[in-house]
Amino acid sequence: MLVDTGSGDRAIERSAQACHRGRSATPCAECAARPVSVCSALAVPELRELEALSQHLTLDKGQALFRQDEPGDAVYNVIEGSLRLTRLLPDGRRHIMGFALPGDFLGLALAERHAVSAEALGPVLTCRFGREDFAALLEAKPHLLRSLHARTGAELMLAQDQMLLLGRRTAEEKVVAFLLGLRNRYARTGRSSVTVELPMGRQDMADHLGLTIETVSRMLTRLDRAHLILIVPGGVRLLDVERLERLAAS
Amino acid sequence: MLVDTGSGDRAIERSAQACHRGRSATPCAECAARPVSVCSALAVPELRELEALSQHLTLDKGQALFRQDEPGDAVYNVIEGSLRLTRLLPDGRRHIMGFALPGDFLGLALAERHAVSAEALGPVLTCRFGREDFAALLEAKPHLLRSLHARTGAELMLAQDQMLLLGRRTAEEKVVAFLLGLRNRYARTGRSSVTVELPMGRQDMADHLGLTIETVSRMLTRLDRAHLILIVPGGVRLLDVERLERLAAS
DNA sequence: ACGAGGCTTTGCGGTGGATCAAGGCCGCTC
DNA sequence: GAGCGGCCTTGATCCACCGCAAAGCCTCGT
Numbered sequence: 001m002l003v004d005t006g007s008g009d010r011a012i013e014r015s016a017q018a019c020h021r022g023r024s025a026t027p028c029a030e031c032a033a034r035p036v037s038v039c040s041a042l043a044v045p046e047l048r049e050l051e052a053l054s055q056h057l058t059l060d061k062g063q064a065l066f067r068q069d070e071p072g073d074a075v076y077n078v079i080e081g082s083l084r085l086t087r088l089l090p091d092g093r094r095h096i097m098g099f100a101l102p103g104d105f106l107g108l109a110l111a112e113r114h115a116v117s118a119e120a121l122g123p124v125l126t127c128r129f130g131r132e133d134f135a136a137l138l139e140a141k142p143h144l145l146r147s148l149h150a151r152t153g154a155e156l157m158l159a160q161d162q163m164l165l166l167g168r169r170t171a172e173e174k175v176v177a178f179l180l181g182l183r184n185r186y187a188r189t190g191r192s193s194v195t196v197e198l199p200m201g202r203q204d205m206a207d208h209l210g211l212t213i214e215t216v217s218r219m220l221t222r223l224d225r226a227h228l229i230l231i232v233p234g235g236v237r238l239l240d241v242e243r244l245e246r247l248a249a250s
Numbered sequence: 251m252l253v254d255t256g257s258g259d260r261a262i263e264r265s266a267q268a269c270h271r272g273r274s275a276t277p278c279a280e281c282a283a284r285p286v287s288v289c290s291a292l293a294v295p296e297l298r299e300l301e302a303l304s305q306h307l308t309l310d311k312g313q314a315l316f317r318q319d320e321p322g323d324a325v326y327n328v329i330e331g332s333l334r335l336t337r338l339l340p341d342g343r344r345h346i347m348g349f350a351l352p353g354d355f356l357g358l359a360l361a362e363r364h365a366v367s368a369e370a371l372g373p374v375l376t377c378r379f380g381r382e383d384f385a386a387l388l389e390a391k392p393h394l395l396r397s398l399h400a401r402t403g404a405e406l407m408l409a410q411d412q413m414l415l416l417g418r419r420t421a422e423e424k425v426v427a428f429l430l431g432l433r434n435r436y437a438r439t440g441r442s443s444v445t446v447e448l449p450m451g452r453q454d455m456a457d458h459l460g461l462t463i464e465t466v467s468r469m470l471t472r473l474d475r476a477h478l479i480l481i482v483p484g485g486v487r488l489l490d491v492e493r494l495e496r497l498a499a500s
Numbered sequence: 501a502c503g504a505g506g507c508t509t510t511g512c513g514g515t516g517g518a519t520c521a522a523g524g525c526c527g528c529t530c
Numbered sequence: 531g532a533g534c535g536g537c538c539t540t541g542a543t544c545c546a547c548c549g550c551a552a553a554g555c556c557t558c559g560t
Contacts, residue, residue: 087414091499095414109403115410142392149399153359156402159409160365164337164345166416167460171517202538210417212518217539233526249341421547452508462548467509483556 027051031127033079036103036189041147053133059083059120065106068117073131075107081124082199085116086207096208098162099182099200103189108152110135121199166210169249174209175219177248179229179236197235277301281377283329286353286439291397303383309333309370315356318367323381325357331374332449335366336457346458348412349432349450353439358402360385371449416460419499424459425469427498429479429486447485 028047034040042050057076059065065076068087083100097116100106106118110131129137138145165177183196198205202220206213220236223229228244230237238244278297284290292300307326309315315326318337333350347366350356356368360381379387388395415427433446448455452470456463470486473479478494480487488494 087410089414089418089499093418095418097410097413109406110400111403111407115407139392142389142395145392145395145399149395149402150360152399152402152406153361156359156406156409157361157365159406159413160337160347162413163347163409163416164339166413167457168339168343168345201536207417213538214519214540215517218517221539249339451506463508464510464549465547468547471509 028054031079033077033102033127037077038105038144038147038151039077041144042141046141049137053129053137055128057126057128059124059126061120061122063120063124065118065120065124065126066114068114070114072107072111072114075105075110075129075131075134076118077127077129078102078104078106079125079127082121083118083124084121084200084204084208085118087116094207095210096204098158098208099204101185101189105148105151108148108155121204171209171211171215172219172222173248174211175205175216176223176244177250178205178209179238180241180244180248180250183238183241195232195235195237199234278304281329283327283352283377287327288355288394288397288401289327291394292391296391299387303379303387305378307376307378309374309376311370311372313370313374315368315370315374315376316364318364320364322357322361322364325355325360325379325381325384326368327377327379328352328354328356329375329377332371333368333374334371334450334454334458335368337366344457345460346454348408348458349454351435351439355398355401357381358398358405371454421459421461421465422469422472423498424461425455425466426473426494427500428455428459429488430491430494430498430500433488433491445482445485445487449484 028034028039028051029044031037031039039047039050056079057065059081065083066072066074078100080102082102083106085097085100085106087095087097089095099121100118106126107114109115138148165174169177179196182198183192186192186196200208202216203213205211206216209216220229220231223244224231228238228240228247230239278284278289278301279294281287281289289297289300306329307315309331315333316322316324328350330352332352333356335347335350335356337345337347339345349371350368356376357364359365388398415424419427429446432448433442436442436446450458452466453463455461456466459466470479470481473494474481474486478488478490478497480489
């Protein structure tokens with residue numbers, strides 16, 4: 001949902017040939033992500049136009065959709081799976097600006113160059129639009145631009161929340177706020193559940209919260225031992241949301 | 251330039267009667283802030299319409315333009331002076347999301363409620379637009395909306411820079427990056443100079459950088475003693491920009 | 501000129517989280 | 531099913547920054 005752009009680190013290689021391209025059989029009207037994505041701004045008849053401009057694109061775990069500082073020649077809508085949006089400091093320090101979930105739009109800022117790298121946390125399905133095509137569509141559909149602007153504004157508010165979190169919260173508050181925030185995002189995109197999936201690793205959480213991997217791990221085990229959460233494979237179960245919310249001091 | 255909204259702390263009281271309202275004699279075409287503000291998206295003939303919708307509004311040091319959580323019934327363009335954009339945690343911890351300078355637009359997100367408080371750091375002159383009026387204008391002028399969206403996108407990128415700064419940088423890097431960033435913003439709005447004005451106090455800088463007032467003070471004196479900057483009344487003089495940029499690791 | 505209040509600087513411990521260093525727990529592949 | 535590699539946890543120590551306290555300094559009003 002955040003801006004985009006990117007250059008990765010590791011052994012993550014964008015292998016264009018590995019990405020299956022071209023529309024699959026499913027039309028926009030039946031897209032699972034449509035109700036929660038920008039596309040919801042378009043009426044059903046308009047979806048035909050959108051469909052003509054779009055390409056499906058899949059990624060495997062670890063592949064980069066785009067890299068920091070690359071020219072932003074396309075924008076994407078996430079349909080399935082999740083990605084991490086990473087920014088690198090010249091000296092190698094890494095920060096994760098956020099995680100993109102189904103329905104999130106990558107390229108909100110329509111910037112010349114991607115400000116972050118987008119790397120798949122698992123199998124990912126996206127809908128790709130060429131930059132020119134999408135700009136032309138925005139030109140023709142003011143309500144799409146308005147919807148995009150509204151999303152960008154919402155993203156800006158989230159970014160502010162994150163700034164406050166990074167600047168003024170303790171390690172425990174950070175971890176708890178992260179879990180609750182993720183839960184709320186899942187709830188908004190449909191499946192709400194007591195169990196919060198964590199598709200990212202501990203290091204990713206740490207790089208998102210401005211902590212080290214050890215601190216994140218310690219805080220999680222502390223919350224577990226206090227019976228506020230239960231650590232399960234692939235995620236956590238929130239046992240006492242009320243008390244967690246008090247801890248997050250939001 | 252950031253979002254807006256607000257509820258302050260201290261003895262800052264919005265005294266509506268203290269704000270001189272109504273257009274002064276100067277028309278939009280001669281506005282000093284026009285070249286660097288959203289208004290630059292409008293052609294000279296269109297400025298008449300803009301002018302009809304706008305009201306000048308002045309603030310004294312410490313007065314709030316709006317408060318966190320207030321309904322966002324207006325948007326503002328800063329013409330002269332500077333403001334701090336503050337967000338408060340329920341327990342009193344404060345974070346300053348940014349500082350608005352001449353040319354900055356407050357209310358980019360067009361949100362229902364202000365996300366921050368905007369408080370004048372000194373005498374301030376703003377241009378006020380009613381929310382409804384401005385929305386109607388956006389409806390009528392797509393290029394104004396596009397300009398606003400571009401600004402919001404740029405703001406989002408800045409917010410990401412700030413997140414990286416808050417999450418992954420040392421106290422010294424934070425202070426240096428802040429000084430350099432402020433210098434660049436001044437340069438963009440016209441008057442560039444070796445001397446960087448600091449209209450905000452040390453506590454404000456601390457609350458912006460996620461530090462304490464003592465740490466900010468210590469870093470500044472350390473930079474001063476290293477002859478990288480010179481602390482002068484009301485600001486600092488940058489003595490060795492090259493070395494400062496290396497320190498900021500940007 | 502003087503005094504008061506607010507802001508800034510400086511010194512001195514204290515501490516939350518970083519850093520360093522083992523292990524432990526999978527889920528692979530062979 | 532043994533061995534390997536990646537991730538996660540846990541413990542011990544360290545240090546950058548915090549928090550408190552006391553001056554110092556500047557501005558403003560009288």
